[in-house]
Structures are given as C-alpha cells and as structure tokens.
Amino acid sequence: MSPVDLSVLQRPSGAFAMLAVDQREAMRNMFAEHVTTPVSDDTVRTFKLDATRILSPYASGVLIDKQFALDQAIEAGVVADGCGLIASADHFEPAHGELVGEVTIDRTVDPAKYAALGVRALKLLVLYRPDEAPEKRIDMVREFVESCRANDLISIIEPVSRKPLGDAAFDWNAGVLAAAAELGQLGADLYKAEVPFHGQAAEADVRRACAQLNASIEGPWVVLSSGVPEDIFPDAVKWACLEGASGFLSGRAVWASCIGTSNVIEAMETSAVERLQRLCDVVDGVVS
Template structure:
C-alpha cells in the first residue's frame, strides 16, 4: 500500500522520490543517554543529547525523506534539517529504566496546538507498547493519540511494539504472531501510517520475514514501515528488503543507521561515512523492491 492510498492528511511530505518512506528516527531519549554513557567522563547531560541529535540531523537529513524528533531534546535539531526533509514529532512520554527497554508510554501533553503551529510538523508519532495482557489499554492509548492528530489536522504514525515481561522466553514464531496481532488490534484506530518491528529480529530467513510482513499488510488499511530496534545494522537492509516484498512501504529507522556513531572516536565522521553508506544501501533496496 502506498502513501497516496490513505485518507485524511497527506503523507506526501514524508515520502521519498519513489513515494515510499526513507525516514530516520532521532527521538531516542533516555536510551540515547545510556548509549552515550560509556564514552563520557561523567553524567551525560541534556546538552549532549541535543548536540548529537542536531549533528545527526544535519548530516543525515539530506538522504532522508523525514526525520523523527522529540520535544524534550530534539527541537533544536528541527532547524538543522535539509530542505525537503519532512518532520515527524514524537508525541509520547516513554517509561523505561536507565539503559533498559521501553515498558510503558503516555501521551505527551506538551504536544499542543501552539507547539504544532510553531514547529509545523508533517506528522506525529506515538509508541504504543502492546502485550497480550494489555491489548485494550494499547488500543485506548492509540485512539487518544489519533484523536490528538485529528484535532491538529496531522497524520498519525502509530508504532506498535511487543513488550511482554517474558519476551526473552518467546520463540521467534511467538513474537512474529504477536507483531501481527498488535498491528491488527491497533489498526482499529485508523492510523495514517503504521510502524512495526522487523519479524525475527531480521535474523530469520528472508522468506519467513516476507511471509510475516504479508500478514501485517493484510490486517492494515494503511501503509506501514519498519523500525530497526533489535536488528543488527548489517542485517537491516536485507530485512527491509524482505519486508518490502511483503508489502511494507519503507522504514523509519534509528539505531541501525547511526547507533555506532555515538561511541565512535569521531561521531561526525562516522555519520558522514558509515551512516550515509547505510542509508544508501537502504535506498538501493527501495529501487529493487515494490
């Protein structure tokens, strides 16, 4: 499903030259602070997060169709975007232990009509944790988010992530089934774009990833993209290709593109070389798949 198959606010400002999505996520907050800690001589201050997000946005946005930024530390980076690069604003407040995974999320009350008028984002994004035991709560959170999007006249990107406490004991098949079920549950709120995890963490055979991607496509009435959390950088392009074969329309990816830059001796040089090379590889995937 392509971007122009949706109803409501247009997703066109977020698309690349082929009508797909080549978006970079830079809305990490406490997880980014934890990533930076090993190379800092002391506590990682807020200014370090702002500096990295601004640097990464300036270097990566010329190759991205859009960037995803947060209100807490990402607003200065919005001005560093390249012309023609769209802006997605995170509308979530994330709950997590330092260095740990996201275990909960709430709607950010600071994302207001006034802020939207100031920043002029092209869409909002909400991370929605989903577990078998909290399905109705996930749907309720996603519905409140989409209500905000409708009030502001903006497209809404719902990001369903499977986060049960016992996920480490799940098989890949269990997790893949849950990813599909989460998409099916959250589809009822009418997202403009859906953001899903890569089946099998990108390590499963391409045919298996594509098969699960097709199941995600079947339960959604909107286009969808994949995120990169949990997928090794060297596997991500192939995983995106397999998902696109199953109906995905691109990616909204962060760590697989730039995470290694955080601890590199020269983060700017890493972003200009390896991170841009990774984006070029993802761009090539878009040429070779539907």
C-alpha cells in the first residue's frame, strides 16, 4: 500500500498549522463561564462554524466534531479551499469526575462516508492512565489506524496524560512521555502530543522532554495547546519543533480568549487571526 499523502494537511513549508474546533462539553463550559443562563447546542455550533469560516483560510487543516458541527460545516462549505478537513472519530463519556473520563471510537463516524464527503483525516483521543492495562488502548489505536488506512484517510492519534483511577501518586509529565513510548509506534500517520510541562518550564527542560517524545514517536508529530497559556504557546511550539515536531494542531491558544468578548466575530477576525498567523510563521521558520 502506498504511503499516505500528508501534504493535504501541510503548509508549503511542510509544517502542520492546524486548527482544532472539536472541543465539546469543554467548549460549552468555556461559554458558561461568561453567562448565567444555560449554553445551548446552537451557541456552541455557531461558534464552531464561525471559527472555521474565519480561521480555516489561514490553517493547513481544521478538526471538527460530528456531535456539534461536522455535518453542518460540510453542508455550509465553511472550510476554506486548501485547508484539509479532519473529523473527530472519538466518543466521549463523562466518568471518574472528569468531563471526558472514557473514550471509545465513535461508530457513527463512518470512514467511507466521510472520505466521500471530503474529509482527509480522522482523529482519535486516547486517555493514558498509568494504572490501567495498556492492551485496551493499544487495541483501540490499532483498530483506528487500520480503519483509516482501509479508507485512504490520514490517522491522527491524540494521547493525553490522565490521573490514575487509584490513589497512586500522579506525575502528569511522566504520563505524556509514557504515552508516547507506548503508542507512538503503532502506525498512526500523525501523533498529536501535549506540550511537556505545559510549556511552563525552562526552555532546556521543555526541549529535553520534547526530544524524548521525538525519540519515542515513529513518524511526524505535532503539539496541542490545552493547558498551555496563550502567550506561551508560540514559544512552546518553537521549542517542540526544534526538537523534531512538525507543527501544531490546536484551538484554545487561537480562539479561546475570543469567547466572552463583546464581539466574538470581530475578536476572531482580528486577534485570533493574528495569533494563528503568528503560529504559522513560527512553524514555517523552524520546520524544514
């Protein structure tokens, strides 16, 4: 089988500069911080579609979830030409006191159907807990990768470090590295990693951990912005890319501060666009 074509998600430089708008109940909670009334599905959906329309012209890829906006984004044609469409293929369940406590493959996201509709890649979130047996995670990733491969879709996995279900001590950063060691060589076309230390450590320490990620991950990898302060993220992306990363797939560092502003559209058209363009400049300057 011929290698998958990743260029549909890359900039001319070869860097990945991808936007995520697939946050679900987490995004609803972001809105809830600014209002006293319940946040409707329509509010969340409208934001996702507006963000895609405004920001996808500056991104090499955009990640959208089926629960709120994937079908509507396709129907409305809000994804810019030249921006590869990525569909979330993960089903979230609240559990263990967490908004996303359990994750399975979303069986309603049919790979063949969405490939025919123009989707170029699927993404799967994987929860890494140090006290859970690895077999379930590994089997899920392998099934996901094979399904993508069978439908000529790019497979993107997003392992995230989570606290143990028991009372054992928790080292979040160690979990980021352990997840890459366990899942980084299972055949996924692209690995989406959390930034070590959430970018909030000395450059040398962040880069050393990124170098460990790079050694564990077979193939290209990018970083996400969850947990990384907006003003720090450009440096975190640069440090990761200097140690082998190929760009970013992030949302919060681009658009989160637009939520709750007096004019969300204007904030996205100005400050969010500027933040995304700056991140594009960062990866273009480092990735070769």
